[in-house]
Amino acid sequence: MSSIRILNLEDNEFTDSVVSSPFTSLTSLEFLSTSGNHFDIPSSLGPLANHSRLKVLILDDTKLTIDTKVASLIPRFQLMVLSMSNSPSRGFELTSLGFLKHQYDLRILDLSLNYISGPFPAWLLENNTKLEKLFMANNLFTTLEVPSMTLFNLSELDISNNNMRGELTTEFCANVPNMSYLNLSANRLEGNIPPELGSIKSLYVLDLSSNNFLGGLPIQLLDSKLGHLNVAYNKLQGEIVLSDHTMNPHLSRLRLDHNLFTGSLFFLSSLVDLWVLDVSNNNFTGKLPRLITNMSLLLALDLSKNQLDGLIPQEICYLGDLEYFDLSDNNLSGPLPFFISKSMLHIHLNRNKLNGTLVHALSNSYGLVTLDLSENEFSGRIPYWLGNFSQLSILSLKGNSFYGTFPEQLCKLKSLSMIDLSENNLFGPLPSCLGPMDLSKDYTDKVISSTTEMGDVIIGWSPWSYVRTIKSHPESFHIKMKEEFQAPHTVGFTMKGRFDSYKGYALLKMVGLDFSCNQFSGEIPPEIAILQEMLTLNLSHNKLTGRIPMSLSSLTKIESIDLSYNNLIVFNVSYNNLSGAIPHKNQFGTFIENNYYGYHLLCGLTLSKKCSTTINVNCLATKSCATTKEDGFIDEETFYISFGVSYTMVGLVIPVVLFINPQWRYGWFHYVELVITTCQSLFITCYYFVQDGFRKLSRGQTF
Structure with a gap:
C-alpha cells in the first residue's frame, strides 16, 4: 500500500480520524480525495504534512477539527489543486487560511461555503501567481482588496455572496487581463461599474447582481465579447443607447431587472442572439419593439413591471422556442394575438389593459403549465379548449369580464394546483365535476423546478491532468457552473381575506x-x-x-x-337537547323553523310553539327556578371578578415600580406633596371665602 499514488474514496460512509488512519503512511500519494465521507481531519492538515508528492487534495464536505499547529506547521507538499468546499448540512467551519501561508504553486482553489472572515485575501493571489481558478463564494469576507500585481493566469474568480464592501476599480480590471468568468454577486459593492471591464477581451461571464452599483450601464459591456451579463438588483439608471455599429453576436443571457433604467427598448435591436432577456422591474417606456421577433433563439422573455404600452405585436408569438413569456404589470392594451409557439410553458399577462375575447388565441399551447391573465378587460366565455392543456397547474382569470357557466371541460385538468376565476360574471351552479381533480398532482416539478436551461458553462479542470502517469480519465473531475434562468413564477392569490403573491x-x-x-x-x-x-x-x-x-x-x-x-x-341546531325560549335578537331573528328540528322544549317567535308565560321554560324542564338572563351582554360574576383583580394588580404594580426605580419614586413623592399642598391651599381659600360670605349675609350685605 505504501506505493499508492492515487486514492479516491469519494462519496462513501467512512468514519475515522485521519491522525490514526493509514493515510499518514501513504507518503507516495499524489492524488487524494475523501469528499463526502465522515473523516475527522485537523484543519492544519498535519497528518499529511510529510506527503511531499501530494499535488491534488479534495476534501469537500469533510469535517475539520481546530488544530493549534496551524501557525507553526510547514508542510512538505506544494499543492496544485485544493478543494475544501462544503455544504451547510455538514457543519463544516473553516475559519482561517493560515494553513495556506506556505503554498505557492496552487492552480485551482475552492474554499466556498465556509466561515472565513476578514478582508478578501489578496495575499493568496499574490503568493500563487500561477493560480487559474479561485472559488470562495459564500464566506464572510468584509472588504474587497485588489491584488497589487497583474495576475496573467487567473481566468475564473467567484467571490459572490460574501457581503463585501468596497468599489470595483479600474486597477482591478487591469490586473486580471485574461479573466473569462467573474462572479461578484450578492455583495455590497458600490460606486460605478468600470467601463474597463468591457476591455477584458476574454471575459465571457460577468455577474454583478445584487450589489449597490450606481450610475449607468457602460456601453462597453454590451459591445464586448460577453456571453452572460447579469447586473440585476442594483441601482443603475438612465437610458441605454447603443451606437449604430454595436453588435454583440456572443451575448446570450442579459439580465437588467430590478434597476431604475428608463427610455425605450430600442437598444435590443443590436442583440439578436439572446436566449434569455430579463429587463423587468424598471421604468422602460414606449411600445414593444417588433425587432424582438428577430431573436429567433429566445427561450425566456421577461418585460414585466415597466411602463410599456400599445399592442402586443403578433410577430412575438412566432418565436417558436419561447418557453417563458412575462409582460405583466404594464399598460398594454388591445386583443391577445394568436400564439403559434407550442413550446410555451408559462404565460404571465396579468395587470394590463388587454381586452377582447380569447377565442383561439392560445389553443395551440398544449404544454402550458402557468396561465395568468388576471386583472385585464377580457370578456366572452371561458374557452373550452383550456381543458386540453393536460399540464396546466396554475390558471388565473381573476378580475376580468368573463361570463357564462363554468365550462365542464376544465374538469379534465387533473394537474391543477391553483384556479382563480374570481371577480367575473360567471353564473349557474358550481361544478360538481371538480371532485375527481387532484389539485396537487405532479405540479411540483412543473411550477417550481421548471427551469429554462440554456446549456452549461463548464468551468472544467481535471485533477488527473496534474498526475502525469494517469491520462486515461481526463474528465473524471470537473466543476460545473450552471447558468440557468429561474422562472420567478410569482402568482397572486387571495387567502384569509388578503391578496398576496406566492413564489418559491x-x-x-x-x-x-x-x-x-x-x-x-x-x-x-x-x-x-x-x-x-x-x-x-x-x-x-x-x-x-x-x-x-x-x-x-x-x-x-x-x-x-x-x-x-x-x-x-349557516345555523342549524336540530336534534340536540336544547330547551327554553329562542333568542330573537340580531341574526337569530332571521332563522326559520327548519333550523330547530327535533325540539319539543323550545319555544319562541320563530316556532309555531309560542312562549305563553315569562317563566323560563328551561326552569320547568329541569325543575329549577333559578332566574336566567339569556340576553345579558356581560356575565356579572365575571365582570366583578375581573374588575377586582385589575384594580388589585394596579395597586400592587405601582408600589413595586416605585420601589425599583428611585427616580420615579422621588418624582411620585414630589407630585403627591405638590397635590397635597395645592389641595390645602384650595381648602383654606374656600374656607375663608365661605366664612366671609356667611358674615356678610348675617349683616344683610350682598356679594
Whole structure:
C-alpha cells in the first residue's frame, strides 16, 4: 500500500480520524480525495504534512477539527489543486487560511461555503501567481482588496455572496487581463461599474447582481465579447443607447431587472442572439419593439413591471422556442394575438389593459403549465379548449369580464394546483365535476423546478491532468457552473381575506380554489371536499343557497374557507337537547323553523310553539327556578371578578415600580406633596371665602 499514488474514496460512509488512519503512511500519494465521507481531519492538515508528492487534495464536505499547529506547521507538499468546499448540512467551519501561508504553486482553489472572515485575501493571489481558478463564494469576507500585481493566469474568480464592501476599480480590471468568468454577486459593492471591464477581451461571464452599483450601464459591456451579463438588483439608471455599429453576436443571457433604467427598448435591436432577456422591474417606456421577433433563439422573455404600452405585436408569438413569456404589470392594451409557439410553458399577462375575447388565441399551447391573465378587460366565455392543456397547474382569470357557466371541460385538468376565476360574471351552479381533480398532482416539478436551461458553462479542470502517469480519465473531475434562468413564477392569490403573491416554496405548497365575486347559484356540491390537498377555498360574494355540506369538515389541510355574502343556511341546531325560549335578537331573528328540528322544549317567535308565560321554560324542564338572563351582554360574576383583580394588580404594580426605580419614586413623592399642598391651599381659600360670605349675609350685605 505504501506505493499508492492515487486514492479516491469519494462519496462513501467512512468514519475515522485521519491522525490514526493509514493515510499518514501513504507518503507516495499524489492524488487524494475523501469528499463526502465522515473523516475527522485537523484543519492544519498535519497528518499529511510529510506527503511531499501530494499535488491534488479534495476534501469537500469533510469535517475539520481546530488544530493549534496551524501557525507553526510547514508542510512538505506544494499543492496544485485544493478543494475544501462544503455544504451547510455538514457543519463544516473553516475559519482561517493560515494553513495556506506556505503554498505557492496552487492552480485551482475552492474554499466556498465556509466561515472565513476578514478582508478578501489578496495575499493568496499574490503568493500563487500561477493560480487559474479561485472559488470562495459564500464566506464572510468584509472588504474587497485588489491584488497589487497583474495576475496573467487567473481566468475564473467567484467571490459572490460574501457581503463585501468596497468599489470595483479600474486597477482591478487591469490586473486580471485574461479573466473569462467573474462572479461578484450578492455583495455590497458600490460606486460605478468600470467601463474597463468591457476591455477584458476574454471575459465571457460577468455577474454583478445584487450589489449597490450606481450610475449607468457602460456601453462597453454590451459591445464586448460577453456571453452572460447579469447586473440585476442594483441601482443603475438612465437610458441605454447603443451606437449604430454595436453588435454583440456572443451575448446570450442579459439580465437588467430590478434597476431604475428608463427610455425605450430600442437598444435590443443590436442583440439578436439572446436566449434569455430579463429587463423587468424598471421604468422602460414606449411600445414593444417588433425587432424582438428577430431573436429567433429566445427561450425566456421577461418585460414585466415597466411602463410599456400599445399592442402586443403578433410577430412575438412566432418565436417558436419561447418557453417563458412575462409582460405583466404594464399598460398594454388591445386583443391577445394568436400564439403559434407550442413550446410555451408559462404565460404571465396579468395587470394590463388587454381586452377582447380569447377565442383561439392560445389553443395551440398544449404544454402550458402557468396561465395568468388576471386583472385585464377580457370578456366572452371561458374557452373550452383550456381543458386540453393536460399540464396546466396554475390558471388565473381573476378580475376580468368573463361570463357564462363554468365550462365542464376544465374538469379534465387533473394537474391543477391553483384556479382563480374570481371577480367575473360567471353564473349557474358550481361544478360538481371538480371532485375527481387532484389539485396537487405532479405540479411540483412543473411550477417550481421548471427551469429554462440554456446549456452549461463548464468551468472544467481535471485533477488527473496534474498526475502525469494517469491520462486515461481526463474528465473524471470537473466543476460545473450552471447558468440557468429561474422562472420567478410569482402568482397572486387571495387567502384569509388578503391578496398576496406566492413564489418559491410558498407557491409549491399553495393549493387553492377561488370562485368569489361572481353570480354562482344553487348549493355547494359536496364533491368539492374530495380536493383533500386544498389549503384555501373562497366562494364568497355569490348567490349560493342551501346548507354548507358536512363533507367540508373532511378537508384536514384547509386553512381558509370564505363563504360570506351568500344565502347559505349557516345555523342549524336540530336534534340536540336544547330547551327554553329562542333568542330573537340580531341574526337569530332571521332563522326559520327548519333550523330547530327535533325540539319539543323550545319555544319562541320563530316556532309555531309560542312562549305563553315569562317563566323560563328551561326552569320547568329541569325543575329549577333559578332566574336566567339569556340576553345579558356581560356575565356579572365575571365582570366583578375581573374588575377586582385589575384594580388589585394596579395597586400592587405601582408600589413595586416605585420601589425599583428611585427616580420615579422621588418624582411620585414630589407630585403627591405638590397635590397635597395645592389641595390645602384650595381648602383654606374656600374656607375663608365661605366664612366671609356667611358674615356678610348675617349683616344683610350682598356679594
